[in-house]
Amino acid sequence: MTPPVRRALGSLALAVAGAATGHGALPKEAPRVVDYSISVRLDAEKKEIRGRQRVVWRNPSSDDVPDLWFHLYLNAFRDNRSTFHRESRGRLRGDEAPVDGWGWIDLEELKLADGTDLLPALQFEHPDDDNADDRTVARVALPRAVLPGEELAFDAVFTARLPKVYARAGYFEDFFAVTQWFPKLAVYEPEGLRGRETGAWNCHQYHANSEFYADFGRYRVEITVPDGYVVGATGRRVAETKNADGTTTFVHEQEDVHDFAWSADPTFVEVVEPFVAADEVTPAELARIAELLDRDPEEVRLRDVEIRLLMQPSHRRQIARHLKAVKLSLKWFGLWYGAYPYPTITVIDPPQDATGATGVEYPTLFFNGSKYAYHIWPFSGIHEPEITAVHEFGHQYWYGLVGSNEFEEAWLDEGFNTYSTAKVLDLGYGERSSMVSFLGLEIGAAEVDQLGTHHERRFDRIGARSWEYSSNGQYGFNSYSRPALVLRTLEGILGETTMARVMRTYHERFRFAHPRAEDFYAVAEEISGRDLDRFFEQTIRGSGIFDPAVRRIESEPLAEFRGRRAAETGAAEAAIVTEEEAAERERAAEDTDTRGWRSWVDLRQLGEIELPVEVELRFEGKAPERRIWAGDRRWEVWTLDGPERLLSVEIDPDGKLPLDADRLNNALRTRDDRTSAHAWALRALAAFERTFAFLGL
């Protein structure tokens, strides 16, 4: 299928979808593919959970489905032979696997509602790497296929040993981060979903660099913990019962989510604060956003949400910081993409030493991260709690509500979220200091994203599957920063307004759905009215870098004519203009200040990605002028004649294309100005002098 045909079909599909949902209408609920009713008991001494679940799965396809596929994520920590352990070598995000801190999950019973035992038919599968030791994917053949639209109910009993936390799930002493803890059904993707030609289960092994993918549905979970434990969980609490055996049972429910996580800690300090939309968003802001997005103000209105913080006692003095970050996120993610649809958001603050549990997201709940010292100057200028809170809240939108496949297209949630997070952080904490403002050192979020894009980063591409990168660093860069830069560059090309509408439309159309990259491309083209195929081909599917450069500029006085002039009408013979005559004319022109200039501008594409760029030309005694270089060739040389001398040339003067791998080569001037060079020389001198003075005296 050729790109134009694909584009046309995509636009048609989107137009139909748009008509179905209404322009700007957010879907009210998710397709309820799977219902989980789980009761789980925590044994805090043994660090084990024992659970029983009833699952009802509705076949969303037109296929007869003969089997069920499950994720058993906790088996990634079972031993050092799992795919997760082999790929990570026992390290993730700077944390090391603790010695003897293994975890696992065992299915003890698996039966259909009619009592048919499915366990004998259970097999471990390894669709990604043929690692027979990996037990994170299980398949069970059914006695008969599930027909299209039919519901299948089954029960499972399981025991899980939680690992010592270093990779999102587990415990640290008596703090528990209970995540990816139950046997979770994979996603059956019908034909047509995410470009599938035939329907099939999409179930990948748990890789070091992968996260998760599941269907939307309803969860009701009864969590029994020893008395005294404070529990935070997905959804709203609907019941709390003290039991006679020294335990307490909390019941949580939530519809329209695709995961359920919880945390328990006897020392949590609970803070409940409402986000009151009417107080947080002014009518002027609402009107401005509505105009920006071309929506009715009622469509962009936000809902009230209950914020529940579960803080470590030693981080009590940072409560205000956490609340501010969450409210900022509820406001701006909501205004830009659509109101947060759930009644609650729960924020878990792990102990400082449980770093493996920090910075992780689940529907309506996320784990933040902080340290005691962050309320003391100068450490208060380190914005880790804010960065983590905004980023992890952002995942409520990218991954939580827009349920992309984090295994196969990690950039659709991480990259989108990194893009959105930087915008929110800049709004709330200043563009130059949103990450850090520490003893005079200021770093902004957008700046950090740009630090990764340089000439070393050619070896991987954004559109790769999460476990198919050459290194963890490449995964991080190509899933987080680089896609964020692509989106910001796209914004620079389309303009802020169009980009805002693209993002809003994409979120509206794919809230409670499972999109793929092509769905985003189609929305971008539809809303912008532009052919962006080449842009996405180069930036997402390709591994090249973008680096336009000014290679050379020169400007010299225009030379008078020399040599044999063509014969004029009626003249006997052609005239020769001698060097002396020409020089005389040049002197005369200089005396009257009428001598012109000839200038050359040599532009190059040093990277593989070729995009149109704006070029600013500055002439002496004249206002700067801007031109577009189409950027569709490796080089271009402009020859310019005019009365003014060319002083400087700059590519992308407004910095709209942050994907640029080298901004230093974007500009040249004809006359050197060494002020900046002298400033740097002074900095170097100061460093050497201070070193010598400190050690020498």
Add this chain to the structure above:
Amino acid sequence: MRSLPFVLALGRAARERRLAILLWILQLLPALLATVPLAAFFSATLGPAPSGDRFLERLDLVLLRDLVETNRALFGALGPVFGVVAAIALLANAFFAGGALETLLRPDRRSLALRFAGGGARYFARFLRMGLAAVPLAALVGGLASAPFWIARGALSFRAEAAKFWLGLAGATAAALGVVAVLLALDLARIAVARDDARGGVRALLRATRSLVRRPAAPFSIWLGLATTLVVAVALLGALRNAVGLGSGGAILASFLLLQLAIAARAFYRIALWSGEIALAPAAGGGSRIRP
């Protein structure tokens, strides 16, 4: 009212202005030498590049990254260069101390340069040995001073984040004070060796350390007074430098001058400290002359 010892020491340093200027020049010259290749690189790279002017407003990390990428070899060599500068500085430390103490202890008719160079050469080997011996000694004293805090910290539950933080800070402070104590002892020992032209510098160092640990008040009070004065002076100069910025040639020149004032202030501080310590230094051959 008697003047505080550190104030008297400052007065003595003020009288040794020429020595302070000499020390300042001796910090500046090697630093200038090390800066030359970098300055040439900056001129060649940033001179024609208007993008680099953004540095005049703030430290743009992305541009800094681009600058480094332009000549990775040069920036890669910075680490070893700093290492060499540090090594030279440590060697120079022995020479400067010898030269300064000869000047302070024997104010005879010889020229400053002659006294300084003569003293530096005469005591270089002894002072270098003492300096090298001070390194493990400082680690030991600093470690012993901070050990109780780290032990207490290690015994706490992971939940006691506040206590762990403050104990860690106290431990780091104790370690730093331990190192300062050994450095002060090194000064006292060097003074004793220079004054008595004695051998056995390492023995003098150990003796001085013992004396200082037993009676820390006098040397620490001089050091604290002078260090506080220096910190205030350098902070003020630093604030002025920040205010002036680096946005123009004039501002850069002003900033350079302020930097030199700060280095000169450090030289003054050092002379003042030596001057104050001279009265406290025990004899190199034994016996304490530290008066409370």
